[in-house]
Amino acid sequence: MKNQNSEAPAKGAAASATGAKNTRNTGPGRLLIAVYAVFAISATARAGYQILTKFSEAPLAYLLSAFAALVYVVATVSLAKPGSTWFKVSVAAVLVELVGVLVVGALSVFDSVQFPHETVWSLFGRGYGFIPLLLPILGLVWLYRRRPSLKA
């Protein structure tokens, strides 16, 4: 936190007066974006692979994979962009992600017949070290701390 505060004036001077503070891509946000980017890439690659090679095996699961990939891409891009509109996009993407991982996670536990095939969100993201479950929570905390209405 100390580092960030001492850096803020320099950044504010460099950026234009409009929304110099209205960003989420510094400090902890950078780590968050980096992890989201890794998930965006891996989820996109995996979904693309699943759909291209064995889509008919489990259309629902693989469409879900593709949807999850899209959510990660939107979250990565929106977190990296400044401004209130991108903030709202980030909140929406992260909320969708949270609902997705909870619903798909629960369904994969209770209805393993319908969801036998792996997606990023299956079993609350166990195949990915539960990071998919942790990520939206950290994302919401970060977005809350950097909400545009916050006067610094």
Next chain:
Amino acid sequence: MDAYFYIILVVGLISTGTCLLAGILKKAPNDVTILSVAAVEVALLVYLVGSIVRVIAGEPIAGEAWEFWGYLATAMLLPPAAVYWSILERTRWSNFVLAAVGVTALVMAARMNQIWY
């Protein structure tokens, strides 16, 4: 798991540990953390050269070949991307970004091993 995996396991974990420690100590990215990530890139390069040699020698890849090369290519992009980013913003948080490279490379190397055998 073959020797390539274990090289990346050791180098990746050392890199992640070093960068995590530097981040926790509130240090900005420095030569040590950046070089540790560079070492991960070198380890991946060794994997790349070794794999090319093995394919030329006629060793078959059990899984999808393009999936293997896709993983390797993506993994090799991570260290330069993370270092570039850490130079853009020199705060302790960039060390955590650098720390993510080692474990990610490790996970990807494990997957690459699964595809190969």
